[in-house]
Amino acid sequence: MKPLFVNKASLNRRLVVVFIFSVTLFLLDSHVSYFSSIKSHLATVLYPIQKTASIPKEIVIWVEDFLDSRESLRIRNQELEIENLLNNVRLQKLDALEKENHRLNELLGSSFRLTEQVVVAELLKIDSDPFSQQIVINRGQADDVSAGQPVLDAAGVMGQVMSASRFASRVILLTDPSHSIPVQINRNGLRSIATGRGFSKPLDLEYLPHNADVRVGDLLVTSGLGGRFPAGYPVGTISHIDHPLGKPFAEISVSPAAHLSTSQKVLLVKTIKPELRNNGEKKALVKDKGTEHIERPKNSEYSTEDRRIEFEGNE
Known part of the structure; x- marks a missing residue:
């Protein structure tokens, strides 16, 4: 029968032997080159x-x-x-801004800057109702989204927010028959209204007489009138012009610029109040039915006529 406990003296002797053996190997490895080849072979193996x-x-x-x-x-x-x-x-907005900047500089003699905040959103749902063109996006009141806010994709205007809940919003597209948007021809500034006709159909450019300076291929941009859509964003391109007999206005079709059926990400635009600088003079901003006006100081060259100039600007 093996003892349950090892003799303490015997264990100490073993430890001493192992220690001496280890020290001996260390000294031999340090001073005798013979062990180098052995170490090399062992490392290889x-x-x-x-x-x-x-x-x-x-x-x-x-x-x-x-x-x-x-x-x-x-x-x-x-x-x-x-x-x-x-x-x-x-x-x-670059092309529209160049022309608009020239007009404003001539009219106001000042530099004008407007900053616009944007919120990126993603498409959640597309309504299948053939009589209305609406989508649902994943941004709502928690992201400071409100009704009337413009919605764009990478190519142009898509529509505007109809209603907003806490975490989602419903957007009416500009092709909806109940939707109209103030526009202008970027080439010459001629203003009109573009109205939807339904999905996959072009927009109608309304109330332009037969002799209006309109050409196929003209770019339409938001005019900024109404104070809802900032000026200068692409709406569409004129694709067809017809002059029916007996009608006071031309029939003009517009192909939307936005990719209404393929865009997955959209931008919600929030317009911020404009900053005006004109030789250090201060201007008063006067709000009138949702639009902003610039009132010239009493001592300016415009004060004799007491004119207020209504406009929408861009950065």
Whole structure:
């Protein structure tokens, strides 16, 4: 029968022997070159075992790096999509801004700047009702969305918010038969109203006489009248002009600029009050039925006629 406890003196002797043996090997390895070749052979023999033992760790590291890289690419891709959408919306207004800036500088003799805040939203639902053209987006009152707010995609105006709940909003598209939007021809500033006719149908450009300066291919942009849509955003392009006999107005069709049937991301535009600078003079902003006016100071050159100029500007 084996003893349950090892003799303490015997255990101490063993420890001393092991210690002496270890010290001896250390000294021989440090001063005798013979052991170098043995170590080299042992390292060669043990390398496959060490490599095999490290494989699970390398796999875990590779998987972590792959997942991190994939997630980073996904986040970066989303950021680039939003950045591209914002850049496209800014580019929409360049041509209109050049012409509008020239008109304003001539009219006011001042520099005018308007900043517009935007909120990116995604499409949640498309109504299948053939008599109304509406969509639902994933932004609502929690994101400071309100009824009447303009909605755009990367190509142009899509419509406006009809109603907003806490976390979603209903948008009426500009092709809806009940929707109209004030527009102007970007080439010459001629104003009119574009009205929807239903899905997949062009808009109607209304109330223009037969002799109006209108051409196929003319770009229509928001005029800013009414104070709801900021001026300068593309609405569509004139695709057809007809002059029916016996009618006072021409029949003009407009192809919408926005990608109404394919856009998944949209922008909600919120207009901020304009900043006006004119040789250090202060101007008073006067609100009148939802639009903003600029009232010239009493000592300005315009005060004799007491004129107020109504306009909408852009950045």
